[in-house]
Amino acid sequence: MTDEVELVSAWGPLIWPFYTAMALGIIALILQTVVEIIRHLIGIFVIDGLENPNAKMGA
Secondary structure, eight states: OOOOBOSSSSSOOBSHHHHHHHHHHHHHHHHHHHHHHHHHHHHHHOSSOOOOTTSOTTO
């Protein structure tokens, strides 16, 4: 961690917590994108498809 601070503000907050939050958000977005791609590929390549959990029984 560095002692880098925001020089524009009179408060001079530390910058690393903001950079850390942005990095974690980007990592979460990438992970979600990968999972969605995998889910779509499963839906495309599985012939029978996955059973619909929202379907009514006996209908």
